[in-house]
Amino acid sequence: MDPALKLITILIIAFEISFTQNLILNFIIIAFSLLILILNKIKIKSLLHILIIPIIPAIGIYSSQLINGSANYGIILATRVYAYVFLGATFTKTSSIEDLAFTLEQNFNLPSKFAYGVLGAFNLTETIKKEIKQIKMSATMRNLHLTFLSPTLYFKSIMSALNWSNLLAEGMTSHLFVENNPRTHFKIIHINKFDYVKIIITIVVVQLILIAF
Amino acid sequence: MQKIWNLRNIILLTLISIICGIIFFATGFIYNSLSLMLTPFGLAPFANDILIGLWIMAAPLAGFIFKKPGAAILSEILGSIVEMFLGGQWGASTLISGFIQGVASELGFAVTKYKHYDWIGIISTTITTTIITFIWDWFKNGYSSYAPNMLILLFITRMLSVFLFGGILTKLINNMLSKSNVIK
Amino acid sequence: MATLNLKNLKFNYEDSKFPIFSNVSLEFKSNTISIIHGPSGCGKSTLLKIIARLYPKYNEGVTSGKILLNQKSINSINEISFRKKVAMMFQNPNQQFCMQNGYDELIFTMENLQLSKEQIVNKIDKAIKFGNIQQIISHPFDTLSGGEKQRMALSIIYAINPDIILLDEPFASVDYETRKIMINKLHQLKDMGKTIIIVDHDLSLYENIFNNLIIYHDNTFKSNSYETAIRKFKEFQLSSSIKCSIPDKQPIILSLKNLSISNGDKDLIKDSNINFYKGYTTLITGKNGSGKTSLFNTLIKNHSFDGEILLNQKSIKKIRSLKYYKKVGIIFQESEKQFIKLTVKEEIKLSIKKHNHKLFSQTEIDNFINSLGLTSLLDQVVYSLSEGQKKKLQILSMVIMGHSVLLLDEPFEGLDLKSIKAITNIIKLAKQRGQTQIIISHQRYQLEELIDFHVQLSNNKLEYKESF
Numbered sequence: 001m002d003p004a005l006k007l008i009t010i011l012i013i014a015f016e017i018s019f020t021q022n023l024i025l026n027f028i029i030i031a032f033s034l035l036i037l038i039l040n041k042i043k044i045k046s047l048l049h050i051l052i053i054p055i056i057p058a059i060g061i062y063s064s065q066l067i068n069g070s071a072n073y074g075i076i077l078a079t080r081v082y083a084y085v086f087l088g089a090t091f092t093k094t095s096s097i098e099d100l101a102f103t104l105e106q107n108f109n110l111p112s113k114f115a116y117g118v119l120g121a122f123n124l125t126e127t128i129k130k131e132i133k134q135i136k137m138s139a140t141m142r143n144l145h146l147t148f149l150s151p152t153l154y155f156k157s158i159m160s161a162l163n164w165s166n167l168l169a170e171g172m173t174s175h176l177f178v179e180n181n182p183r184t185h186f187k188i189i190h191i192n193k194f195d196y197v198k199i200i201i202t203i204v205v206v207q208l209i210l211i212a213f
Numbered sequence: 214m215q216k217i218w219n220l221r222n223i224i225l226l227t228l229i230s231i232i233c234g235i236i237f238f239a240t241g242f243i244y245n246s247l248s249l250m251l252t253p254f255g256l257a258p259f260a261n262d263i264l265i266g267l268w269i270m271a272a273p274l275a276g277f278i279f280k281k282p283g284a285a286i287l288s289e290i291l292g293s294i295v296e297m298f299l300g301g302q303w304g305a306s307t308l309i310s311g312f313i314q315g316v317a318s319e320l321g322f323a324v325t326k327y328k329h330y331d332w333i334g335i336i337s338t339t340i341t342t343t344i345i346t347f348i349w350d351w352f353k354n355g356y357s358s359y360a361p362n363m364l365i366l367l368f369i370t371r372m373l374s375v376f377l378f379g380g381i382l383t384k385l386i387n388n389m390l391s392k393s394n395v396i397k
Numbered sequence: 398m399a400t401l402n403l404k405n406l407k408f409n410y411e412d413s414k415f416p417i418f419s420n421v422s423l424e425f426k427s428n429t430i431s432i433i434h435g436p437s438g439c440g441k442s443t444l445l446k447i448i449a450r451l452y453p454k455y456n457e458g459v460t461s462g463k464i465l466l467n468q469k470s471i472n473s474i475n476e477i478s479f480r481k482k483v484a485m486m487f488q489n490p491n492q493q494f495c496m497q498n499g500y501d502e503l504i505f506t507m508e509n510l511q512l513s514k515e516q517i518v519n520k521i522d523k524a525i526k527f528g529n530i531q532q533i534i535s536h537p538f539d540t541l542s543g544g545e546k547q548r549m550a551l552s553i554i555y556a557i558n559p560d561i562i563l564l565d566e567p568f569a570s571v572d573y574e575t576r577k578i579m580i581n582k583l584h585q586l587k588d589m590g591k592t593i594i595i596v597d598h599d600l601s602l603y604e605n606i607f608n609n610l611i612i613y614h615d616n617t618f619k620s621n622s623y624e625t626a627i628r629k630f631k632e633f634q635l636s637s638s639i640k641c642s643i644p645d646k647q648p649i650i651l652s653l654k655n656l657s658i659s660n661g662d663k664d665l666i667k668d669s670n671i672n673f674y675k676g677y678t679t680l681i682t683g684k685n686g687s688g689k690t691s692l693f694n695t696l697i698k699n700h701s702f703d704g705e706i707l708l709n710q711k712s713i714k715k716i717r718s719l720k721y722y723k724k725v726g727i728i729f730q731e732s733e734k735q736f737i738k739l740t741v742k743e744e745i746k747l748s749i750k751k752h753n754h755k756l757f758s759q760t761e762i763d764n765f766i767n768s769l770g771l772t773s774l775l776d777q778v779v780y781s782l783s784e785g786q787k788k789k790l791q792i793l794s795m796v797i798m799g800h801s802v803l804l805l806d807e808p809f810e811g812l813d814l815k816s817i818k819a820i821t822n823i824i825k826l827a828k829q830r831g832q833t834q835i836i837i838s839h840q841r842y843q844l845e846e847l848i849d850f851h852v853q854l855s856n857n858k859l860e861y862k863e864s865f
Contacts, residue, residue: 007308010305014306014308018309019352059252060251060252060257060260061258061354061355064257067254068359068363069355069359073355074355085304087305088297088303088306091297097294097295097298098501113218113220113223114218114223116505117220117223117227118223118227119496121227121228121231121291122231123494123538124491125231125295125299128228128231128232128235129235135734137697137699138729138734138735139737141727141798141800142748143798144737144747144751145719149382151382151385154232154233154236155393158278158386158390161229162225164228165222166456167487169220169224169455170455170487170492171487171493171494173220173480174449174451174484174487175495175502175553175557176480176481176510177220177505177509178476178477178509179219179220181476183508183509185508186517187504389739392778393739394778394781
């Protein structure tokens with residue numbers, strides 16, 4: 001399925017479950033997402049990861065409702081946390097950020113500077129992580145400990161981002177990326193008409209479940 | 214708007230969101246331990262509201278750095294897309310929350326006609342961010358079923374957090390940036 | 398085939414009256430390789446980026462004068478046609494790729510050239526053959542060594558097929574063997590009729606391929622006669638060696654046992670044993686890209702390694718970073734990275750307040766500030782200093798910290814002789830008061846009175862030598 005359409009679908013569903021209270025729908029979303037993930041041969045490790053990371057927020061939100069609100073609502077909210085994470089995973093584990101950028105550029109009129117600017121920045125994540133580590137290290141060598149509360153940590157990181165944004169823009173420019181200039185596409189992404197049918201069916205089914213239960 | 218959002222600034226804006234994301238993720242254990250500590254008392258939402266300022270600060274920061282319409286909202290949208298791929302704790306709701314937070318912060322700059330990059334702007338964006346994200350959590354995180362006392366406390370906590378991170382910290386960072394002449 | 402002419406080119410930053418360079422008039426013809434040589438910070442990279450029309454777009458500078466491509470002002474050429482004719486390779490390999498791997502980056506570039514799918518496939522095939530990059534083309538950039546990334550960058554330039562190729566310190570992070578291969582490729586490109594312009598502070602390896610040597614002097618860049626050029630190359634290679642001793646039974650502070658480190662899949666140091674001695678200054682030399690900086694990164698726990706490193710007989714893996722960085726400090730090659738505060742005064746004050754070990758009295762520090770020429774700059778913002786001033790401030794603030802072991806990565810780069818002298822005096826005093834120092838430097842003036850021992854890194858081994 002086209003990554004952008006897939007994203008739109010899961011956003012619609014995520015939006016709907018935020019404003020409705022339907023335990024069965026949450027379970028169906030989790031089960032269905034799990035099925036998609038298994039069909040896409042998700043690694044056990046990734047699966048464990050998405051099962052474990054929401055545990056704390058899910059339990060937290062449940063206990064809070066149990067004590068200060070309503071237990072039933074607590075269960076809905078806890079399963080909702082999992083529904084979000086599973087919905088997100090069906091997207092991120094089956095599409096790449098590149099494919100999303102390509103289809104947005106080719107089929108949704110996103111200016112290419114956004115598609116490739118964000119992609120370039122995304123690919124700098126590791127570099128930026130190293131820079132932040134180095135900033136902290138430099139400070140430690142001066143017996144100063146920078147934390148998330150220190151303006152200096154952000155300031156130095158932004159200085160480094162300023163530098164990198166210039167460098168990468170120079171690099172992309174010399175690889176002939178010129179804003180607003182036409183480009184060809186090696187990998188042409190066509191949206192299959194069947195994709196629209198899938199979206200409509202999915203969303204109709206979600207509404208039916210909401211009405212039925 | 215065409216001119217400000219050139220390639221370099223798009224990269225910079227995304228990098229600022231990534232930086233905030235990296236620093237935020239590094240504090241993930243604080244959220245988790247805070248949350249665990251509060252869970253037995255049913256007060257886990259406070260973990261959320263204490264740290265929400267850190268979570269949303271890319272928006273006011275970008276607003277202050279670029280001083281142009283769209284900066285706050287774009288930084289949150291681009292940031293949440295990147296965060297989702299980097300594998301955060303919130304899955305698909307990251308994007309919706311990102312969008313809502315972006316709109317909330319942007320609105321604060323918009324009501325001051327994008328002219329107040331000072332304490333007025335900070336107070337304005339703090340208020341819009343607190344109110345709008347609170348409404349979102351009313352539905353998303355079930356705040357609707359809490360007692361008025363708890364709601365008032367949550368609201369105040371959230372406002373303080375947004376003011377601390379999205380306001381004071383942002384202003385301090387901005388002061389350093391303008392003192393060093395890298396932004397105007 | 399293209400000729401490039403610079404006429405009376407001048408460049409200065411918006412807020413500065415003094416030009417970085419002026420009166421630059423040069424000609425570059427097709428079928429030639431020109432080398433632009435000068436100390437770091439002289440503006441040679443800036444010159445190249447102006448030719449590439451990246452400046453003043455990406456910095457705040459003002460240029461005057463003319464740049465003509467085939468007698469036509471480059472500003473009158475539309476951007477995409479200009480980019481097709483002039484391509485640039487950068488010093489930092491990471492800055493030239495926006496995609497994840499070489500294959501995607503090639504496609505991205507060829508799409509920008511507006512080629513069809515068939516043409517792109519064809520171009521990629523040719524680029525692979527030219528750069529011999531079959532093995533690495535689909536590996537993520539994160540996993541490649543500096544040399545591999547630069548080979549990829551050169552292959553992409555080949556695919557663009559521009560008339561003019563600009564290279565900014567292209568071999569800074571490239572090992573010796575790869576440099577030779579790449580120089581050979583540049584030769585091929587030259588024979589294809591390209592105009593090649595290389596900026597470098599290191600002249601070794603260019604002697605047999607250059608056509609034109611341009612040297613920075615008195616605020617401008619001038620072309621040299623063939624004879625002068627040859628003499629310069631000889632000067633560069635001939636530096637009389639200075640005697641030093643081999644350590645013998647001195648107390649050991651840092652001990653490297655069976656140490657191996659690598660960059661990507663490239664071995665840098667293999668199974669090497671060496672000790673560093675307490676209260677002495679050891680110089681580490683080695684060819685560019687041999688792994689000196691990676692060794693330093695290893696010593697500050699910022700690069701993975703096999704084997705063991707002991708600080709005062711304790712494995713550094715067992716010492717917590719917080720504690721370790723009180724003992725071992727580093728002076729980075731890039732000065733700005735070291736700054737924490739905003740003004741010169743605050744930066745020095747921070748070190749005085751937070752030192753690990755008091756090496757100097759306040760009077761001594763005031764004298765240092767004076768001898769380094771920083772007195773009148775105390776209230777200035779550190780980011781507005783010149784490169785040389787930044788370097789001096791950086792070294793001063795790190796030395797004041799009083800680490801037991803101080804690593805210095807090219808501390809003298811871009812400094813004039815007077816500053817080098819002043820710095821050497823400070824470092825020597827710190828040593829007399831007990832500091833151990835390890836220095837990487839290709840700059841050798843004034844070093845004989847500072848250096849006690851010399852370790853050479855070659856063929857993946859570290860070894861003490863009797864001269865440097």
